[in-house]
Amino acid sequence: MTRRRFLTIVAAAAAIRPARAATPPREWRGRALGAEARIVLLGADGIAARRLFRRIEGELARIERHFSLYAASSLTRLNRTGRLAFPAPDVLALFDLAGKVHAATDGAFDPTVQPLWRALAEGRDPAPARGLIGWRNVQVAPEEIRLARPGMALTFNGIAQGFATDRVAELVRAAGFGNVLIDIGEIAGLGRRGDGAPWAAAIALADGTEVARTGLSNVALAVSSSGGTRIGPGGHLGHIIDARGSPARWRLAAVTAPSAALADGLSTAFCLMDREAIAAALKQFPGARLAALV
Template identity: 40%
Template sequence: MAERIDRRRAICIMAAAAGLPLLGLAGKAHASEAPVVWTGQALGAPATLILNLEDRTKPERLIRQVVAEIARLEDVFSLYRSHSALSVLNRDGAIAAPPADLVALLGASRIFFEASGGLFDPTIQPLFSLYARHFSAPAADPAGPLAPALESVLAQVGFDGVLVDADRIAFARPGMALTLNGIAQGYVTDRIVDLLRSEGITSCLVNMGENRAIGARLDGSGWRIGLASTEMATSPDRVVTIRDRAVATSSAAGFHFDAGQRFGHILDPRHGAMPERFARMTVVADDAMTADALSTAFSLMSEDEIGRQVERWPDISVDLVALTGASVRYGRRL
């Protein structure tokens, strides 16, 4: 089913830089003299922890805590768990006594919605569903959904129609629905970082769909993150080094609704599917949620608009690859 394929990131951790294989360890923690590596899933995306620990009695307990926290947050944000808070909200149009994490994430989403002039908008889920239904149908028109159908769905989009407080979340218009795929993985990454820091971890790389480093590696060097335009890339087009920073990448090549690859999953809330602007959009920020949300919004902007936005976010860096292959960088030096 097309809607279940939502991978838009194309970040690969540099295994060689960490000195570790990152495959074949799913769901396990390995304690040895080397760092502890765990791999699993978070919100449908591959998840990885690389932990440097002096206390070798901690890994199994820490991994259990991380897995439990991931499961708890999936019960809030997952589109594919029918009992999740997000699924209940989308199905019923309202939810009473919402989880604090959902209230917090929607509050942050409003900040990014307003700062981006509405380009970051979690209410695009009806648009995603429209394109998925259209191109899943037999003999689907390769030109995409008809204009009346698109206009009808666009009327359901707009984060200004999401009413949020600690007691209730509700939609102002019928047919509205949310997807948090452009921000939730960053939020989950940040919550796992908070958990590990509370346990005294000072050297770790957390990847819950987005990457965030705690401190440096044990030798004092930074964590190296490889950037690529597709998940299938065999080598990165750029490597960034981070300490106590987060990295998020959006790529239009991550998923297309159609075989002709004209209609990508990064949707403009004003118009629907739009021509791709960039091969890769990477944002480095102090936290993964900010990097995640801005990499989504910037993918819909021109280079001039991105440059102006960077002035509003002085602590971020942007590293993008244009469709021509040219690299452009803004903000803090990577």
């Protein structure tokens, strides 16, 4: 389990305290995009819950086939060949959102950072990798996504878990369920808990120190920590790397938003930005709020 994943599990720990009900909560646990995942469903009988959970497993597998950085996926194919013909609608949607977050954060969120991340993680000279960075060199069209420079590579680790959370939320709503907790690296609270209160989330640092609390009712929460996972020889670097060359400014950033993918991308970027820049970025996304900054 990565330290970053530990943060989101801590954030979800206070979420379930349902009142006594005729139909008990139904819970699913599994893995998605390399992390542990959990879904708590209220108001469903056992048969309906099992049927929905099977559909969720299929949806998560489909998203893995698009955005996994390590298993065979649309993303690994793009990174290997520099092009992806006729990308799926979900792939185009995530590229579109990534571009918007990149622009709003003045480049702090940049999926093209992957070659630099690998060089630093492996203790290699980062200078050659810096020449491969730049979202402007990602060409996106319905017919093809192309990386303009040989050697470029992308990572969506700062946004894909949120995207998976959003897709599962859509599936759950379409099935007619309105009171659900979804934790797929980022958290979405749909409706309310069994006692009628909003889902409650405690936001904590990796050492367990609580820094904030927030209620979640039809809103998503994403938590990012620059030092949540350590990389490089001796683990001397935080895993959130600024492609522009600046060090991380904050130990933790937490964002709530109507979309988990948006909250995910913004929280990742906010670890690297000053308060003025964060405030300017938030103004471009109605409904997005800063929940914690430490």
